Amino acid sequence: MSATIGLSGAGLAFGDRVLWQDLDLELGRGEFVAVLGPNGSGKTSFLRVLLGRQQLSSGALLTGGGPLGYIPQHRAVAPQTPLRGRDLIRLGLDGHRWGLPLGTRRIRRRVGELLEAVGAAGYADRPLTLLSGGELQRLRVAQALAADPAVLLCDEPLLSLDLHHQKVVAELVDERRRTHDTTVVFVTHEINPILDMVDRVLYLAQGRFRFGSLAEVMTSASLSDLYGSPVEVARINGRLVVVGAPGAHDHGGETTV
Amino acid sequence: MTGDVWQQIFSFDNYGELLVLVQNSLIAGAVLGLVGGVIGTFVMMRDLAFAVHGVAELSFAGASAALLLGVDVAAGSLVGSIVAALIIGALGVRAKDRNSVIGVLMPFGLGLGVLFLALYKGRAANKFGLLTGQIVAVDTVQTGWLVGTSAVVLLALAVIWRPLVFASLDPDVAAARGVPVGILSPVFMVLLGLTVAVSIQVVGALLVLALLVTPAAAAMRVTASPLRVTLLSVAFAVTSVVGGILLALGGSVPISPYVTTISFTLYLACRAVGGARATRRVRPAVGSA
Numbered sequence: 001m002s003a004t005i006g007l008s009g010a011g012l013a014f015g016d017r018v019l020w021q022d023l024d025l026e027l028g029r030g031e032f033v034a035v036l037g038p039n040g041s042g043k044t045s046f047l048r049v050l051l052g053r054q055q056l057s058s059g060a061l062l063t064g065g066g067p068l069g070y071i072p073q074h075r076a077v078a079p080q081t082p083l084r085g086r087d088l089i090r091l092g093l094d095g096h097r098w099g100l101p102l103g104t105r106r107i108r109r110r111v112g113e114l115l116e117a118v119g120a121a122g123y124a125d126r127p128l129t130l131l132s133g134g135e136l137q138r139l140r141v142a143q144a145l146a147a148d149p150a151v152l153l154c155d156e157p158l159l160s161l162d163l164h165h166q167k168v169v170a171e172l173v174d175e176r177r178r179t180h181d182t183t184v185v186f187v188t189h190e191i192n193p194i195l196d197m198v199d200r201v202l203y204l205a206q207g208r209f210r211f212g213s214l215a216e217v218m219t220s221a222s223l224s225d226l227y228g229s230p231v232e233v234a235r236i237n238g239r240l241v242v243v244g245a246p247g248a249h250d251h252g253g254e255t256t257v
Numbered sequence: 258m259t260g261d262v263w264q265q266i267f268s269f270d271n272y273g274e275l276l277v278l279v280q281n282s283l284i285a286g287a288v289l290g291l292v293g294g295v296i297g298t299f300v301m302m303r304d305l306a307f308a309v310h311g312v313a314e315l316s317f318a319g320a321s322a323a324l325l326l327g328v329d330v331a332a333g334s335l336v337g338s339i340v341a342a343l344i345i346g347a348l349g350v351r352a353k354d355r356n357s358v359i360g361v362l363m364p365f366g367l368g369l370g371v372l373f374l375a376l377y378k379g380r381a382a383n384k385f386g387l388l389t390g391q392i393v394a395v396d397t398v399q400t401g402w403l404v405g406t407s408a409v410v411l412l413a414l415a416v417i418w419r420p421l422v423f424a425s426l427d428p429d430v431a432a433a434r435g436v437p438v439g440i441l442s443p444v445f446m447v448l449l450g451l452t453v454a455v456s457i458q459v460v461g462a463l464l465v466l467a468l469l470v471t472p473a474a475a476a477m478r479v480t481a482s483p484l485r486v487t488l489l490s491v492a493f494a495v496t497s498v499v500g501g502i503l504l505a506l507g508g509s510v511p512i513s514p515y516v517t518t519i520s521f522t523l524y525l526a527c528r529a530v531g532g533a534r535a536t537r538r539v540r541p542a543v544g545s546a
Contacts (some may be wrong), residue, residue: 051433070433073411078304080477082486083426095423096434098416101483127481140430155429 003064004029004183005050005151010059012045018207019045021058025202025211027151030181032174032197034188035205038245043187046204047155050185069149069182071173073156074137077128085131086124088139091112092146114142118172134165141172151183152176158193166193191218192239205245218242268507275506281400282459286502289459289468290495292407295414295454297473297490298483299445302425306470308345308446311359312453315341315366317462320387321373330387331399335406335454341366343449345441370462390461390513403455410448417441423482459498460513466495467517476523478531493523 003026011021019042027033035043048054049061051068077083089111090101115121118138123131131139137157144152154173157168174197177184186194191201201217203210205226210217217223218240223231232243261512319337323330341362348358374384414421423431423458424438432438449469472493476486501516 068433070430072427072429077426078302080474081302081426082298082477082481082483083422084481087483088426091419091426092421092434095419095431096436097419100415100418101422129481133481143430153433175506 003027003062003184004066005068006062007049007056007234008060008062010049010061011057012049012054013057015185020204020207020209022179023059023209024063027185029150029183031201032126032177032184032186032194033202034186034191034198034200034216035202035204036188036191041204041206043204046156046202047153047185047187050151050153064150066150067147069144069147071137071140071144071152071154071157073159074133074140074161077136079129081128083128083136084125085120085128085139086111086115088128089120089142089146092143098182112148114146117145118142119168125206133161134164136166137161137165137169137206138172140167141176143190145176147223149182151185154186154188156187156189158188158190164215170194170197193242195238223250259344264508266508266510268503270507272507279502279506282502283499285400285403286459286498287495288404288407289456290472290493290498291538292410292452293456293468293498294472294491294494295411295487296486297469297471297494298476299414299421299425300449300469300493301473302422303445305449306466307356307359308342309449309466309469311345311363311366312338312341312450313457313462313465314363314370316450316454316457317387318366318369318373320457320462321370321384324379324384324387325373325377331402331454331458332339334457335389335451337366338450338454339447342453343423343443346446372510384512386461387457388461388463390459390464390511390516399458403458405450406455413444413448417444421445436437439521461511464513464517467513467520468498471517471520472497472522475520475527478524478527479534493520497523 006026007023011024012019013021035046037043045054049056051070052061052063090107092114093107093110093119094101111124112121115124118141120138120142123135128136128139140157152173157169157173158173161169168206170193173184173186174194176182177197184197185238186198188194191198195214200212201210201214203226206228208226210222210226218233220231220233223233223242223245227245229244230247231245234241234243264546280402300306316334316338319340320330320334322337323333326333328473343363345355345358348354370387374387377384420436421441423434423436428438452469453465460468473486473490476489480486480489497516497520500519501512504515505512521533
């Protein structure tokens with residue numbers, strides 16, 4: 001299992017606020033890592049570090065080369081945006097190249113394949129502004145896959161999706177991992193939609209972190225120690241429920257992590 | 258009385274002779290429509306309609322300063338435009354900041370312009386022209402520099418086209434894919450500044466939006482295909498300017514009201530067509546639910 005991306009002795013601080021430090025991790029091919037933690041714990045900054053868009057305060061970013069795929073959280077598209085589903089995917093293929101988007105048969109075929117891969121062929125020609133959040137997120141997965149990435153970085157891609165689409169989008173990401181050995185880093189508030197996919201968990205809180213398998217990190221003892229106050233972790237009907245994590249959930253009052 | 262007013266607005270006496278006189282204006286108008294229609298689609302995508310207005314007011318200030326100092330008006334408006342575009346680009350990275358920066362900048366630019374014009378002792382038509390556009394048959398448009406500047410803008414847009422679309426839709430994803438998002442934004446603002454500066458020569462500072470926003474906004478009502486939006490937007494903008502010049506020829510009114518009326522009419526028509534389509538699209542979905 002060769003490493004695709006990693007950090008060595010990495011730390012990130014804004015002013016005197018330390019988000020995390022002494023973070024060592026190496027992610028292997030095909031590994032699925034969930035990044036959890038309360039808002040403001042540095043989850044998104046962690047992802048920006050991996051993307052090379054955020055400088056570390058200390059330590060180093062280790063990259064194995066190869067393109068990164070990035071799936072953002074769902075945001076509505078500005079009204080009247082003159083783009084359709086297939087145009088969004090095409091941007092992932094050649095949107096970073098200079099020049100006009102002249103059509104070639106090869107590009108059109110590739111866009112068609114990606115549309116099929118995420119089950120979005122049915123609305124390929126619909127304006128982005130008329131698509132639902134779930135439909136848009138499928139397209140964004142396909143857009144990220146267009147670069148044929150070795151590592152997929154997902155920044156809360158399930159946020160504000162309904163349960164059905166949370167499952168669909170998570171499964172698309174997992175399918176890519178299984179078929180292409182793509183490493184997945186998945187930042188999320190809600191671990192349950194990806195519970196069966198996760199190999200390891202990075203839990204950020206209180207300027208510290210826990211990194212290890214689900215069984216190691218997601219326990220009452222481990223999270224109580226991390227937060228420095230009593231936290232209860234329970235498995236109920238196959239769902240993981242965390243009770244008592246301070247400041248962990250400022251959206252919706254949901255008590256699961 | 259009523260007849261006189263109509264005579265001022267629409268008059269086609271000696272039309273053939275006039276047409277020859279305004280040949281340059283027609284070429285300039287067509288080129289302007291082309292560049293305005295193209296850049297308008299990006300103005301819409303990047304939500305910069307208000308910025309266009311802000312740049313135009315500063316451009317007006319630059320032009321009136323040039324008029325007062327007796328130097329080249331086109332150069333003055335160009336300097337004003339570029340300065341405004343760079344300030345808005347630098348201070349207003351996020352949309353919310355941007356609108357307040359523009360709101361602060363715009364009255365200042367307009368005030369400066371009014372000051373310079375008040376001090377200017379030359380012909381009144383020159384003053385008025387900067388704000389509301391030229392009277393075609395009187396002032397010669399500097400076709401050469403207009404066409405040259407437009408060519409530069411179009412060429413630059415062609416080069417940055419794909420990354421600019423990507424960065425306009427989703428800057429984070431574009432940056433992750435390696436698009437130099439941070440550089441594209443000021444580059445686009447300079448191109449916008451250049452376009453505003455040439456547009457002001459024909460339609461005036463107050464009415465630039467009719468050229469840089471209305472045609473693209475109209476096109477986006479009827480299609481979401483990026484190619485068709487661009488083609489339609491260009492077609493609408495060229496029709497507005499060239500049509501405006503042709504209608505204005507005989508009258509003694511500036512061309513801008515003709516241009517704005519044509520582009521507004523096209524927009525209304527596109528809204529109607531787009532609205533009718535949306536209704537058709539919704540109906541079967543409701544029926545099957």
